[in-house]
Amino acid sequence: MSSRTNRKQKRTGNRSWGMVNVGLTILYAILALVLLFTMFNYNFLSFRFLNIIITIGLLVVLAISIFLQKTKKSPLVTTVVLVIFSLVSLVGIFGFKQMIDITNRMNQTAAFSEVEMSIVVPKESDIKDVSQLTSVQAPTKVDKNNIEILMSALKKDKKVDVKVDDVASYQEAYDNLKSGKSKAMVLSGSYASLLESVDSNYASNLKTIYTYKIKKKNSNSANPVDSKVFNIYISGIDTYGSISTVSRSDVNIIMTVNMNTHKILLTTTPRDAYVKIPGGGANQYDKLTHAGIYGVETSEQTLEDLYGTKIDYYARINFTSFLKLIDQLGGVTVHNDQAFTSLHGKFDFPVGDIQMNSEQALGFVRERYSLDGGDNDRGKNQEKVISAIVNKLASLKSVSNFTSIVNNLQDSVQTNISLDTINALANTQLDSGSKFTVTSQAVTGTGSTGQLTSYAMPNSSLYMMRLDDSSVASASQAIKKLMEEK
Template identity: 65%
Template sequence: MASRSRSRKQTKTGSGTWRIVNGALLALFTVLSSIAIYQMYRYNFLAFRNLNLIYTALVIVVFLLAILLIVLKKAKILTSLILILFTLVSSLMLYGFTSTVNVTAKLNETASYSETQMSVVVPVDSSISDVSELTSLQAPTDADENNISSLINQIRTDKGLELTTEKTASYQESYENLMANKSQAMVLNSAYSSLLELSYPDYESTLKTIYTYTVTKQVNNEAKPADSNVFNIYISGIDTYGSISTVSRSDVNIIMTVNMNTHKILLTTTPRDSYVQIPNGGANQYDKLTHAGIYGVETSEQTLENLYGIDIDYYARINFTSFLTLIDLLGGVEVYNDQAFTSLHGNFDFPVGNVTLNSEQALGFVRERYSLQGGDNDRGKNQSKVIAAIINKLTSINSLSNLTSIVDGLQTSIQTNMPLEAIMSLANTQMSSGSQFEVTSQAVTGTGSTGQLTSYAMPTASLYMMQLDQSSVSTASHAIKDIMEGK
């Protein structure tokens, strides 16, 4: 009798323990699945082939089944196994969703501000070693007023020093005066360094930096396309070290026109040396397109909008040196090369025909212009070829299934104002169709000359610039609009 009583107590105790364990597992499963489902619908994850609906239905079925089995005290071990399995599945999905959200948030965050390194420099052999030894310096206050004022104010706050600013017309004039001993020191905006290098290749070795301050500016880059399936993306390619938010010239300027309805993409290249009207910091004066980048990516974007009479919905600013490592993640890309050449970077030989490129070879392929018959025009075409090859690889099923690792590899080399919802919408549409985009490209042309056109940023420099052929610009503009209209 006592033995039977003890047996019943043990059975009840065991049953109660299983109930507690399964109840805890059910609670954990419910919390993790709920968060995963929220993120899935919030950011459009798995919104193709009804996978989001299937996952939601599966979670509901598992939840109801677990409750039923717990209440009826049936299949206790099976209930535990089911809950453990689907808790792991939900955990993995939540980890993948959260990782992608965090990485994309970082891409968007760097697009919300720009950084400009402002310095006070003196001749390399100067006895001056600290900014407190100065009473005045030269700076182009009209051309770069806001950044220069921020630097002077910071010196005032940091050193308690009131410096007199002698106005010059440009950073080039400030540098020439400094080298001619007409001044003790000058302000230097790092974004203009590459411009000075055009006229003075060894200028860095002639200067000594005695004070540096990074000016951070908030940028309003809200993107609101009129049609989520048809839009323009401005691709700005820079080749610089340091933060992706650092203001610098834009060496690659491509408008990517996307029509998800027709599955067509058009890449429009505008040569970096194009002589165009630059708004904002460019004071609506004419200069090389690449110089628009020193006033911020939004100025480059607006310059191209004005040139082609279009709206640009998003932008992606890419550091080509690190971005091209994406090619290795994709297992290389194949492009057709229509003229044999040897690249200065890497000394790679590229024969005529289809060539397979890794990241280093691709960098040599997109950088080279001196060995090409058409110079910068042909370089722009090669850049479009590599971008088109990357797009084709990215839109393959295998690449999209590795989306998290790909996005992870991009976070230090790209900034964009395209939100995650829009990115996932593109991925979902592509996964649903399973077909590749038809990618075509075009480039505007013109007549190049050296020293015949005046640069607003470098007014006394003899620079190579290209006067664009207006009929070429008009043709390119119509082609962009045709793609957008589904023609």
């Protein structure tokens, strides 16, 4: 009787175990299907047939589990296999989703920009509230749209209607404020760094009594290219904090990439280059760095006009993300041509190959006053560091850790490069395993102080560089030549 009972209990146990395995099989099939759909839909792991191998592997596991259940063999083994591969599929789905979310977040920040508009008074002023004002000074011709939005917000929020007295520039408004000719002024956060360049203590001289943040939708969406040859505009902004903040662009590099030949050309244009700035710059001549205060699309278009080439994508990175990227890569090594001590961090850089951490690298790329060639040499140093970063990023180790790298940079990098394009580039690199050959060039010119007029700061005696036409033509030709190589 007891043996019959044991057999009955065993059959019942086997049926229960069988039902568990059926449930696990259905769960595994669903997870595997979601994983494969995501992988092929977003072109993940599409190199060296890895996506095909993964597909075959998942199907084999499913077939084996079904076979074992039909033959009622090794139910425990079936359960273990299904649990393990269900977890593997779940981890894969999570990893893909994380990458999708990160890239979408960087693309979303590229879809808009932020400008902080303020009304300020002298620090020692008795004025504490905008209700005490009857008028403010502001450059309505230079920054009309933002000023109008600010005044509308002020009227709505505070029920205050303040008269706007027009001046030529934010600098003139600031000078009038300091001299006592006016009691208050409008200040755009994107122009603040311009004031800082002529008065390092400007912020300590002012008191903010009203602030309004303007969020604008950007129009510079990427035009996806099917070609493996394209240009990326790399913009380094001079502010810490939110990547969406409109600011000057101190690093202006066109990265020309030819995936067919595994060559990259970095073309640096000095921040002080005297160029025509379209858009908010009214097609007037000014420093290239000032193009950034009108938005990244203006900087991009300025360089397109200068070199006569189409820029397909952009990557905007601030100094915060620069620090993070260097640390994430474990430092970089570059060859230094001249010994100098940096103003930022007071680091000593001898001649020869030097290994740098994030803070040292920041001092290296920021310095210009200690260099023989000034801004030209700074541009060359920026190219060296970017070249070192590119080579590290292109290594199999870095590409395989791409999700981790991007995850740490997502809040400090702004780009209109889509996930499909990023995956295509990563797959191509992983498939070939080849190292990129990175070369660089920098346009040159003749610099002077106070000889050229700035549209954004007409009353300032600024250092600006009139570019040499032959240097620009040569750089343009080099870009074209690399793009035509097969």
